[in-house]
Amino acid sequence: MPELPEVEIVGRGVAAAFAGRCLTGVVCRCAKLRWPVPQGLWQKICGQDAERVPPVLRQVQRRGKYLLLGFPAGTLILHLGMSGTVRHLPAGTPPGRHDHLDLLFGERMMRLNDPRRFGAVLWSAEDVATTRQAHPLLAGLGAEPFGEHFGGALLLQASRGRKVSVKQFILGGQVVNGVGNIYASECLFRAGIHPERQAAGLTATECERLAESIRQTLTDAISAGGSSLKDFVNSEGDGGYFQLQHRVYGRKGLACPVCATPVQSLRQQGRSTFFCPACQPLIS
């Protein structure tokens, strides 16, 4: 389920429910995720001296689509892949299919479910700040869309000489991270930029507009999810995406919300893209 807004909501939910609380157990039912879940994870999180320094969840951070759970002995890295969800349940709730991992906090627990198993649970023996900077999976990530380094200037500079489409450019994660397939379409619609435009052909003005629409689109999605926060995702069975907000994604043939022209779709690198041919002209 997760693009950046969904991961952000999950992180906030985890922090609200468990920050400051002591981990009391780990149950791993299936270690076969994107990479193997480390063996002896409970011992790793407890560290050398759990008697004196109990495994209290000290902080929760998000980096791109990764969640970082900070414990005294190190950092638990979580990624939800394509289909991962996290729920907040009473300890002892019987596990269902694809409930791979439980982190117990006394009478409550957080439970990771991931049917496709593209997600990841990894351990880093460094603190959160160091892990963010140095962990191989995190070190090379692009700018945080809400960070101070991200903006039109960065997009302009990073796009020079790039032959890829602008959609792939923002989806790739090397420049800005957290924009997934759904929000890539939404951001480009909002910026009025055709998804097949070459990244190198963007003007400074367009880069500025694109950066702003990325921030605004993600902010809106987080607000939408934050208002319906329940068990970390909106667990009402709609899949957890903030679909009421989608202006073009999944709306092929339906009226563009701005000009009523039918929304079109195309495939780029095997993934679907949606856009309005009138609001997003191929020639700028």
Add this chain to the structure above:
DNA sequence: AGAATAACCTGCGTGC
């Protein structure tokens, strides 16, 4: 090197 493709998995909807 940048760019395209394959790979990892299960589940769901569609059409025959």
Add this chain to the structure above:
DNA sequence: TGCACGCAGGTTATTC
């Protein structure tokens, strides 16, 4: 009803 097929929110690894 059953089955084959295509498609799905991500990312890394491999190839050209």
